[in-house]
Amino acid sequence: MNTEDLQYTARTDELLAIRCQLGxxxxxxxxxxxWAPPLRRYVARxxxxxxxxxxxMQEIWISVLRGVAGLRDxxxxxxxxxxxxxxxxxxxxxxxxxxxxxxxxALDEIAVEDMEARHNEARRIVEGGLSSxxxxxxxxxxxxxxxxxxxxxVASVLALPIGTVKSxxxxxxxxxxxxxxx
Amino acid sequence: MNQNSHKSSSDYNVRLEQLTSHAxxxxxxxxxxxxxxxxxxxxIILIALLVTEPAIPMRTRIAFAVMLAMSLxxxxxxxxxxxxxxxxxANHRIVAGxxxxxxxxxxxxxALATGFFAGKxxxxxxxxxxxxxxxxxxxxxxxxxxRFAILHNRRQQLERELAGExx
Numbered sequence: 001m002n003t004e005d006l007q008y009t010a011r012t013d014e015l016l017a018i019r020c021q022l023g024x025x026x027x028x029x030x031x032x033x034x035w036a037p038p039l040r041r042y043v044a045r046x047x048x049x050x051x052x053x054x055x056x057m058q059e060i061w062i063s064v065l066r067g068v069a070g071l072r073d074x075x076x077x078x079x080x081x082x083x084x085x086x087x088x089x090x091x092x093x094x095x096x097x098x099x100x101x102x103x104x105x106a107l108d109e110i111a112v113e114d115m116e117a118r119h120n121e122a123r124r125i126v127e128g129g130l131s132s133x134x135x136x137x138x139x140x141x142x143x144x145x146x147x148x149x150x151x152x153x154v155a156s157v158l159a160l161p162i163g164t165v166k167s168x169x170x171x172x173x174x175x176x177x178x179x180x181x182x
Numbered sequence: 183m184n185q186n187s188h189k190s191s192s193d194y195n196v197r198l199e200q201l202t203s204h205a206x207x208x209x210x211x212x213x214x215x216x217x218x219x220x221x222x223x224x225x226i227i228l229i230a231l232l233v234t235e236p237a238i239p240m241r242t243r244i245a246f247a248v249m250l251a252m253s254l255x256x257x258x259x260x261x262x263x264x265x266x267x268x269x270x271x272a273n274h275r276i277v278a279g280x281x282x283x284x285x286x287x288x289x290x291x292x293a294l295a296t297g298f299f300a301g302k303x304x305x306x307x308x309x310x311x312x313x314x315x316x317x318x319x320x321x322x323x324x325x326x327x328x329r330f331a332i333l334h335n336r337r338q339q340l341e342r343e344l345a346g347e348x349x
Binding site for chain 2: 008011012014015018019020021022023025028029032036054057058061062065066067069070074
């Protein structure tokens with residue numbers, strides 16, 4: 001997706017969120033139609049199981065439906081939506097999330113341009129080898145490559161500094177490459 | 183995709199639609215707004231009685247205090263529900279604001295009438311507190327209308343921009 005497409009999508013999402021806040025029932029149906037499949041795919045990737053429990057999805061949607069009225073900046077709707085899913089998963093998979101292995105990798109080693117230029121190639125590789133990675137790496141790769149969130153959005157979803165997201169992405173890509181090489 | 187997964191996916195969509203209908207249920211929201219206003223009115227009357235009627239026996243005072251605690255609990259409960267369970271969307275806030283204005287206006291006028299015709303200080307004190315709440319209710323209604331207008335304008339602007347980009 002190019003920058004213009006991303007901006008157009010962001011504005012359609014903002015419009016949808018505003019219609020929900022105004023109390024338009026049809027907008028909620030549209031919201032679910034549009035976002036239920038990507039959210040379900042994201043959750044399936046993170047929990048590493050295609051048979052995602054309906055309980056988790058229901059819990060996420062209850063939080064979304066209750067929380068949308070209080071969303072202050074509707075232009076950040078997409079990252080807000082995934083951050084709700086992320087928090088729900090954190091509650092459910094507390095044990096796995098507590099194994100944090102972020103290190104202080106030199107940030108200048110991790111060129112964002114490089115990451116974005118290789119986005120399409122990486123996307124194909126990611127889809128293939130994702131299931132073999134640990135949860136933290138699986139999640140960051142899913143958000144960045146498969147859900148196509150920007151680094152800023154991923155940082156907002158995971159409530160982490162951008163530097164940590166970059167190093168986690170960098171590490172995840174190395175792990176993925178090793179996984180595929182073997 | 184096989185028949186079973188089609189069925190499971192449509193069941194799931196039906197559940198999500200039910201969830202939405204429940205989450206957006208207007209009667210449930212306005213019932214809680216009504217509960218909040220009724221508990222508020224009860225609390226004001228009890229406070230006014232406890233303050234202006236020093237001659238009432240101790241047992242009655244205790245009974246009033248217990249009733250006051252109950253109505254304050256109902257207020258806390260309805261505020262919690264409206265904040266966490268049945269959050270008010272922009273259009274709901276306008277209706278809730280109008281309900282609050284109408285209710286506090288009727289309450290204030292009734293309390294004032296009681297004060298005048300029965301010559302009771304309790305009525306005047308309750309009317310004073312009712313008037314203060316009426317001002318707050320008017321403020322909340324104005325804020326709700328402002329918020330609705332901001333959202334509505336932004337919606338129109340986005341619709342224009344997106345329509346322009348499509349053509």
